[in-house]
Amino acid sequence: MPVIQTMRESLNSDLVAIANHWSKLANLGVVWRGQLSEFLQTNAAAGQVRPTPLMLNYQQGDYNCLHQDKYGEHYFPFQAQMLLSEPGQDFEGGEFTLVENRPRQQSRVSVVPLQQGQVLIFPNQFGLKKSTRGFNRTQIRHGVSTITAGNRTCLELIFHDAI
């Protein structure tokens, strides 16, 4: 099996429990299954047949605006990014950034100190914010700031497929 798919499957199976916990807290009424292959069959039945794992190569001047990677009805609420280049050595700039839009509050921004070989796990749709009645959903988007020098390569593991 290709190395990327192996990584995708093993990481997914470990994240399913957290995803289902969040689903309960947010009253989503969705249950994600333990096996990625089963989930991908559901995706395919809805026309989501294109594989989504990506290798991204940012060069000087490249950037990625804030966005959500949702490519159809079916989605897995977390995704992962592994940085393959070394910040400060292979490239400058290119910070991974998350913005959380919260109801009736200013947005919160996080700049993630991602290092080479580390894996970042982040919600690709919504976050949870505790309220008096339980949990409210927030909107989370992510992006990468402009690369000012060098070359930034990363592996992006999205667990749902695309239409």
Next chain:
Amino acid sequence: MRENIQQFTAGLEAINWQHMASQLGENGFSLTQRMLQPQACQKLSQLYGHGQRFRSTINMDLANISILITL
């Protein structure tokens, strides 16, 4: 590439999932320890990162990056 999978699997085993779950809830993200050594990272990006394997270059208002579908 088997080495990569071994390193990655060992990295997964070292993850404290309880800690990761609470970090995701509190911070909106969670970072693992280094799961691949620098050499493995370089190998991986070299294997997939060259030539016509790159499917497309996105160049629009949203993003400006080279993209490769790896599967």
